[in-house]
Amino acid sequence: MLEINGLHARVAQGAEILKGISLSVGKGEVHAIMGPNGSGKSTLAGVLAGRERFEVTAGSVTLDGADLLALTPEERAVRGVFLGFQYPVEIPGITNAYFLRTALNSVRRARGQSELDAMEFLVLLKQKAKLMEMDPSFLNRSVNEGFSGGEKKRNEILQMAVLEPRLAILDETDSGLDIDALKVVAAGVNALRSPERSVILVTHYQRLLDHIVPDRIHVLAGGRMVKSGGRELALELEAQGYGWIDAHAGGA
Amino acid sequence: MSAEDNKALSELTEKEYGYGFVTDIEQESLPPGLSEDVVRWISRKKGEPEWLLEWRLQSYRHWLTLTEPHWARANYPAIDYQAISYFAAPKAKTDGPKSLDEVDPELLKTYEKLGIPLQERAALAGIAVDAVFDSVSVATTYKGKLAELGIIFCSFSEAVREHPELVRRYLGTVVPRTDNFYAALNSAVFSDGSFVYVPKGVRCPMELSTYFRINASGTGQFERTLIVADEGAQVSYLEGCTAPKRDENQLHAAVVELVAMAEAKIKYSTVQNWYPGDKDGRGGIFNFVTKRGLCAGRRAHISWTQVETGSAITWKYPSVVLKGDESVGEFYSVAVAANCQQADTGTKMVHIGRNTRSTIVSKGISAGRGQNTYRGLVKVGRKADNARNHSQCDSLLMGSKCGAHTFPVIEVSNTSAVVEHEATTSRISEDQLFYCRQRGIPQEEAVALIVNGFCKSVFKELPMEFAVEAQKLLQVSLEGSVG
Numbered sequence: 001m002l003e004i005n006g007l008h009a010r011v012a013q014g015a016e017i018l019k020g021i022s023l024s025v026g027k028g029e030v031h032a033i034m035g036p037n038g039s040g041k042s043t044l045a046g047v048l049a050g051r052e053r054f055e056v057t058a059g060s061v062t063l064d065g066a067d068l069l070a071l072t073p074e075e076r077a078v079r080g081v082f083l084g085f086q087y088p089v090e091i092p093g094i095t096n097a098y099f100l101r102t103a104l105n106s107v108r109r110a111r112g113q114s115e116l117d118a119m120e121f122l123v124l125l126k127q128k129a130k131l132m133e134m135d136p137s138f139l140n141r142s143v144n145e146g147f148s149g150g151e152k153k154r155n156e157i158l159q160m161a162v163l164e165p166r167l168a169i170l171d172e173t174d175s176g177l178d179i180d181a182l183k184v185v186a187a188g189v190n191a192l193r194s195p196e197r198s199v200i201l202v203t204h205y206q207r208l209l210d211h212i213v214p215d216r217i218h219v220l221a222g223g224r225m226v227k228s229g230g231r232e233l234a235l236e237l238e239a240q241g242y243g244w245i246d247a248h249a250g251g252a
Numbered sequence: 253m254s255a256e257d258n259k260a261l262s263e264l265t266e267k268e269y270g271y272g273f274v275t276d277i278e279q280e281s282l283p284p285g286l287s288e289d290v291v292r293w294i295s296r297k298k299g300e301p302e303w304l305l306e307w308r309l310q311s312y313r314h315w316l317t318l319t320e321p322h323w324a325r326a327n328y329p330a331i332d333y334q335a336i337s338y339f340a341a342p343k344a345k346t347d348g349p350k351s352l353d354e355v356d357p358e359l360l361k362t363y364e365k366l367g368i369p370l371q372e373r374a375a376l377a378g379i380a381v382d383a384v385f386d387s388v389s390v391a392t393t394y395k396g397k398l399a400e401l402g403i404i405f406c407s408f409s410e411a412v413r414e415h416p417e418l419v420r421r422y423l424g425t426v427v428p429r430t431d432n433f434y435a436a437l438n439s440a441v442f443s444d445g446s447f448v449y450v451p452k453g454v455r456c457p458m459e460l461s462t463y464f465r466i467n468a469s470g471t472g473q474f475e476r477t478l479i480v481a482d483e484g485a486q487v488s489y490l491e492g493c494t495a496p497k498r499d500e501n502q503l504h505a506a507v508v509e510l511v512a513m514a515e516a517k518i519k520y521s522t523v524q525n526w527y528p529g530d531k532d533g534r535g536g537i538f539n540f541v542t543k544r545g546l547c548a549g550r551r552a553h554i555s556w557t558q559v560e561t562g563s564a565i566t567w568k569y570p571s572v573v574l575k576g577d578e579s580v581g582e583f584y585s586v587a588v589a590a591n592c593q594q595a596d597t598g599t600k601m602v603h604i605g606r607n608t609r610s611t612i613v614s615k616g617i618s619a620g621r622g623q624n625t626y627r628g629l630v631k632v633g634r635k636a637d638n639a640r641n642h643s644q645c646d647s648l649l650m651g652s653k654c655g656a657h658t659f660p661v662i663e664v665s666n667t668s669a670v671v672e673h674e675a676t677t678s679r680i681s682e683d684q685l686f687y688c689r690q691r692g693i694p695q696e697e698a699v700a701l702i703v704n705g706f707c708k709s710v711f712k713e714l715p716m717e718f719a720v721e722a723q724k725l726l727q728v729s730l731e732g733s734v735g
């Protein structure tokens with residue numbers, strides 16, 4: 001479904017951050033990406049979602065065969081790309097509910113589907129919020145404003161649950177979550193799993209992978225994919241850190 | 253900001269003005285020029301009593317001694333006051349239309365185009381409308397229904413004819429005819445406007461609304477609004493404004509006076525969308541307006557809400573004089589300066605009585621080459637024990653060529669006063685925009701969404717229908733403006 005080939009990217013006019021990434025994520029698969037701080041995980045996520053501060057200098061990305069890099073961020077969203085932000089953004093004065101309805105109706109309109117009216121949407125939203133064990137009062141608060149770190153992450157998953165993406169890229173959604181919240185978030189992701197949907201999980205912690213069992217694990221270091229493997233790779237990393245990877249990668 | 257954002261920004265901030273049509277109608281207007289004869293002509297035309305003519309003439313003579321103020325942060329060529337026509341009216345068979353049936357159908361069509369219901373049966377439930385076309389009021393709806401409650405809502409000219417004692421008692425008591433250059437000019441040549449009187453203890457059951465429309469070219473519009481809420485009365489009043497697109501600048505110098513007696517409440521909302529000029533700054537309305545309210549009695553309450561999206565230059569400071577003990581003054585403002593617009597606006601809160609409170613919330617949005625200035629005065633007099641003021645002035649910048657300026661002045665002569673002022677300046681961040689777009693919200697809608705959020709605390713003060721209209725207007729004047 002998602003094919004990344006020889007992808008190079010940099011901050012516009014800056015140093016190269018991604019130095020040739022290739023990755024293939026099939027339908028229904030969950031892939032985890034791990035790697036040291038600053039290795040380029042968020043950059044990769046940002047490039048996939050169309051963040052304009054990054055410039056792709058070589059390589060290709062296709063989603064269901066279509067050139068993803070040619071699309072605007074909102075067009076990618078319409079095709080089902082969802083990015084759970086490592087640092088969710090605050091939008092003062094706009095309620096969570098209003099924001100999400102605007103988002104959902106924007107993609108529905110773009111897909112030629114009918115828009116949901118306020119009542120229909122509220123029913124849907126309440127149901128999803130319940131699934132995420134989120135207090136309904138969050139729906140009427142401004143987007144992420146004054147939310148705790150963990151609440152912001154949970155809110156990202158609520159948005160994902162409402163938008164039902166085909167490709168969800170979750171950038172450290174597990175960081176800052178307490179054990180209970182981690183389980184709720186994992187349940188939210190697992191509920192979305194289907195043969196039609198794929199997930200990329202960026203994480204530093206093995207414990208998330210206890211709850212969301214990935215098909216593949218990749219290690220990103222210095223802007224390159226230095227290792228890929230099955231579940232056992234996560235355990236190895238947990239035990240040994242990234243030192244041995246760097247050695248493997250020949251000091252990438 | 254990326255190149256793409258920049259392109260979207262300029263495309264959208266240069267969006268066309270949607271109300272720029274001209275109504276083809278037979279006009280009766282004075283040739284350009286201003287003199288005592290012109291003042292007399294206007295007064296005679298309106299069949300005014302001697303005292304009002306005298307008032308006008310004194311205003312005119314005082315005006316001659318004044319010079320145009322230029323302390324505002326606005327650049328414009330000198331106005332030639334002899335080149336302006338001081339009266340224009342749709343030609344009517346008789347003195348004025350007695351009912352809607354007598355109103356020129358072309359005029360009714362104009363208001364239809366503007367989305368303003370003049371036909372009573374088609375009118376939005378609960379809104380009584382007075383429509384002022386160029387210099388005269390053409391129709392006031394729901395008059396009968398309001399009269400049953402003793403509420404007077406009519407054109408200013410009619411009020412002079414039918415309720416001269418009320419007009420005489422209150423005219424110029426809040427904004428003296430000597431107040432400033434434009435107020436003096438208005439006092440000399442004002443042609444029409446709206447008058448509202450709500451008797452003791454009556455709550456006006458519907459929104460009262462006036463739509464101002466400039467149509468004729470080469471004319472100035474000088475309307476005068478006077479609203480009096482007697483003891484314990486309540487009224488909510490809305491005004492909206494549009495004008496055709498013309499290459500010339502047109503002068504609009506209105507005066508609005510509000511009087512709230514003890515326990516009375518007046519809520520005055522404006523959605524100002526005069527033609528702002530084109531993207532290069534050609535044409536547009538000079539909106540030089542004096543608005544002031546007097547809280548005359550104990551626990552009186554006056555609230556101004558304004559959404560200023562139009563005009564080439566806006567110069568207005570809706571103010572409240574808090575004379576009654578425990579009276580309350582509020583000012584909620586959204587002002588947009590896009591393209592080459594210049595907005596210099598704010599408020600004055602003058603605390604005179606004890607335990608008086610005032611709130612100021614100002615949201616300035618600058619885009620394109622727009623310049624937005626907040627200018628405010630909070631004054632606490634010697635006897636105003638326990639006066640409280642809270643001011644919040646926020647500026648939002650879009651693009652790199654615009655500007656935001658804040659000049660808050662605080663003068664306190666009573667040590668028990670608590671005056672707080674907060675100010676912020678921000679830009680729509682790339683992070684916010686990307687966040688919205690990642691969720692599927694197209695760029696221009698994302699900008700509108702973020703701006704609406706920024707203006708939220710002001711919009712929530714507007715009556716429902718107007719809040720929706722204001723949001724749309726904001727979107728039209730700004731869509732896609734990014735910082």
Ligand SMILES: Nc1ncnc2c1ncn2[C@@H]1O[C@H](COP(=O)(O)OP(=O)(O)OP(=O)(O)O)[C@@H](O)[C@H]1O
Nearest residue numbers: 011014017035036037038039040041042043044053
């Ligand atoms: N806008 C930018 N300007 C300059 N450098 C940047 C920018 N964005 C990312 N970088 C650099 O690119 C590298 C990769 O950053 P990235 O955020 O992708 O790392 P990460 O793998 O997500 O790290 P973490 O685990 O800490 O989240 C870092 O060295 C970072 O400083």
Ligand SMILES: [Mg+2]
Nearest residue numbers: 041042043086
């Ligand atoms: Mg990261």
